Amino acid sequence: MKNIIFMGTPEYAQKILQKVIATEDINVVAVYTQPDKPVGRKKVLTPPPVKLTAQEYNIPLYQPKKLQDEETVKEILEIPCDFIVVAAYGQILPREILDHAPCINLHASILPQYRGASPIQQTLLNGDNVTGVTAMLMEEGLDTGDILKIEKVSVDEKMMVEELFEKLTQTAADLTIDVLRNFHTYTPKKQDDAQASHCKKITKADGAVVFDNAQEIYNKYRAFTPWPGIYLASGLKLKEIELEKKDEEHADAGKITAIDKKSIVVTCKQGALRIYKVQPQSKKEMDVISYINGKRLGLEDTLL
Structure with a gap:
């Protein structure tokens, strides 16, 4: 029986945790996740998904504001474990914790590509046809540790972020069990920092688009639906689109x-988009035909 401490926060981590809990020869002795946060316009205090799973299975739960605090570090060092599994936790582990047990991180990209906060979205933004999940040994840098194993995943050219998220989450869950069971058979391999690329945390502003490049807009649509969505300078959200042409x-x-x-089909400086549904600012989503009729727009007019 392998005893592990699990650290993670969002749904991606929750599903990995669920897989680990369901595995008979692995025992989760403690779960660490981020503190509850206010969500939505009403700022309702909401627990992270990982917390809900820990509570469901009565696993000791910790939500420190800072993992680096002396009391938190001491607390972790007093928990005997064989491994620490980290998946989208959102905090850097200090050296004392990294030395406590092998710390295995599951990152949703083929490292050293797309280190950072939004690897799944970045895969779609760049139009990649292959991505994957990397199991690595953690160190003090961000996603820079030695690689244990990579599982690759194919990406369809029309795949949306939620579908890719599900595919990578399942891959990460299976890879976690594999690595925990076969840890001593893998030889850690250093990352080539010269090949590294980074991706940032996504903000609402990232969803802004102009009709320049149809392929780039479509990739943003795939990466940013449902959040933050893509929208024009007027505030009009493009809710359902397809790539019509990419080279003209x-x-x-x-x-x-x-x-x-x-x-309707709308031109870009390069390529064209077919648009099915839109959402005007402060209004409900609607079919695009109703929108252009209401605006009295027709052929050769400009969509704003």
Whole structure:
């Protein structure tokens, strides 16, 4: 029986934790997650998904504000364990904890590519057709530790972020069990820092688009739906779109060049998009035909 401390916060980590709990030869002795946070306009104090699972299975739960605090470090060092598993926890582990037991991190990219906070979205933004999950030994840097094993995952050109999230989460859960069971058979391999790339935390501002490049807009749509979504300078959200053409160049960006019963085609400086649904600022989502009729827009007009 392998005893582990689990550290994680969002749904990605929750599903890995659930898989670990369901595995007979692994025992979760403690769970660490971020403190509850206010969510939404009403700022309702909401527990992270990992906390809910820990409570469901009556696993000792800790939510320190800072993992580096002396009391928190002492607390962890007093918990005997064989491994510490970390998945999207959101805090850097101090050296004392890294030395307590092998710390295994599950990162949703093929490291050293896409170190940082948003690897799944970055995969879609860049139009990659392959990604994966890396199991690595943690060190004090951000996603810089020695690699234990990588599981690759194919990415369809129309795959949305939620579907890719589910695929990578399942892969990460299975990889976690594999690495815990076979840890001593793997030879850690150093990352090539010269090949490293980074991705930042996503903000609402990242969803802003202009009709420049249809492929780039479509990739943003795949990466940022449902949040933060993609939207024009007017505040109009593009809620359901397809890539119509990606290579044609146009002098007039944003021009409506085709209208049918369910959609319109809009030009970009490079390529074109087919749009099915939109959401005007402070209004409900609607089909695009109703929107252009209400705005009295037709062929050759500009979508704003």
